[in-house]
Amino acid sequence: MEIFNKRIDSIGSLSPESRNVLLNAWESWSVPKDHFLVRENAIAHHLFYIKKGIARIYYFKNGKEITEWLALDNEFFFSIISFFEQKPSNLIIQTIEASEVMGIHHDTLMALCDQYHDIERWFRKAITGSLILSQYRMDSIQFETAQQRYEKLLTNYPSIVQRVPLSYIASFLGITQETLSRIRSQH
Amino acid sequence: MEIFNKRIDSIGSLSPESRNVLLNAWESWSVPKDHFLVRENAIAHHLFYIKKGIARIYYFKNGKEITEWLALDNEFFFSIISFFEQKPSNLIIQTIEASEVMGIHHDTLMALCDQYHDIERWFRKAITGSLILSQYRMDSIQFETAQQRYEKLLTNYPSIVQRVPLSYIASFLGITQETLSRIRSQH
DNA sequence: AGAACAATTTGATTATTGTCAAAAAAGATC
DNA sequence: GATCTTTTTTGACAATAATCAAATTGTTCT
Incomplete structure (x- = not known):
């Protein structure tokens, strides 16, 4: 906890009252391995935080699973487009370990944003952080080799x-598993 | 105008007063071709809107210019990391045509966000839009061939x-100019 | 128009990664 | 522990795009 x-505090400062209200708006779940947090073509109702475990965000493209993101301990994650536009998306979120997950409901968060x-502002800063991360990742995909990206992942x-x-991991890096296996075999 | x-209105609704205040906070400039809107290692003070013309956002990587974004008529654009963190960045913004540009100063916008x-909320929604765009672009880079990306660009x-x-255009698409020239030559 | 410079195209070659197929290794089940 | 299943590795080959070098085309300036 x-x-x-x-x-939460590191994202932006809040008045004691707002901070209290926001913290209490989160739900907690203990979920087993392979549990769906968002199913295919469902609306993403929650913004999640993973306390312990791993969540995988992925979708199907030409029958193949494409991993878009891997959220490890103490990260926020969500299905960006579905959450904001409250419409079904092809993004699936599933745990790949038994995990402890927290989540805040879209409507709750929006109501709090309206009220406080x-x-x-806190949420605006949170999204800004996502945007910056997204920029860095895009540069990494566009201008680094698969090997460089893998090494960076290992470091981080x-x-x-x-x-x-x-x-x-391979599809998260944007390469095939054969390529990753070969990168890995040369240390 | x-x-x-x-x-502005399409991003989010505003009270008449807020709308008025926000609209009046923007400055306008008519700038020639090749004019710098943000120089290398400078802090990006403004969030821009291009009324007419084209702005190019780029940086140097191993001595080569990498075009990160091209903003055409009626688009918002800015140096994301430098603007939000108010620190110097290697991103350069420069017009490539004589252009009419509007801009709002970081401190002005932040003050308005504080006050209203x-x-x-409007700004939060604007950033959300950027984040969604960034997601789409990432998928495009990761999972489409250079040819597909070029054809999409032509359509849009x-x-x-x-x-x-x-x-x-080539470096915006993440390919060399030779490759783009070859794609182009086969219709 | 002609000179000087910049932008684009073409050619030959190399590097990186993908695809398809099969083998090997690791994990799960009874 | 032997069998079945899944995951990872290896091999051969093809496709995509990068690199380097040169030729061509286009632009600007006097």
Whole structure:
């Protein structure tokens, strides 16, 4: 619970009342491995935070699963387009380990944004953070080789290799699993 | 001016007062071709809107210019990381045609966000739009061939080919100019 | 128009990654 | 522990795009 509060605070400051209201708006779940947090063609009702475990965000393209994101411990994650536009999307979110997940409902968050100006600002800053991350990732995909991207991933998330199947990591990096296997075999 | 107001309104609704205040906070400039809107290692003070003309957002990587974005008529654009974090960045913004540009200063916008809750909400929605666009672009880069990306660009911005040098388009698409020239030669 | 410069195209070659197929290794089940 | 299943690795080959170099075309300026 401590780390979660710190993560919330690190995004932006809130008045004691707003902070309290926001913190209490989150639900908590303990879910098993392979549990669906968002199903295919469903509307994403929640913005999630993963306290412990791993969630995989993926979709099907030409019959193949494409992993778009892997959320490890203490990260926020959500199905961006479905959540904001409240329409069904082909993005699926599923745990790949038994996980402890927190979530805030879209309508709850929007109501809080309406009611408290500083929560609106906090959320604006949270989205800004996502946008910046998205920019960095785009540059990485466009201008780095598969090998460089893999090495960067190893540096940033050393535990990912032990915990996530190779095929998921490969499609997250935008390469085939054969290519990743070959990168890996040369140390 | 009409189109600009409509673009503002399309992002999110505002009270008459807030709308008025926001609209009046923008400055207008007529700038020649090759004019710098943000120089290298400078802080991006403005969020821009291009009324007429084209702006190119680019940076240097290993001595080569990489075009990250091309903003055509009636688009918002800015140096995301520098603007939000108010720190120098290697992103350069430069017009490539004589252009009419509008801009709002970071401090002005932040002050308005502080003062008016609905402007804060408007801005939150604007950023959300950027984030969604960024997601789409990432998928495009990761999972489409250079040819597909070029054809999509032609469909969405048919005038871009007449107005933007090939080398800029190529690096925007994440390919070399030779590759683009070859794609182009086969219709 | 002609010179000087910039932008684009073409050619030959190399590097990277994808595709398809099969083998090997690791994990799960009874 | 032997069998079945899934995951990962390896191999051969094809496709895509990058690199380097040169030729061609287009633009600008006097």
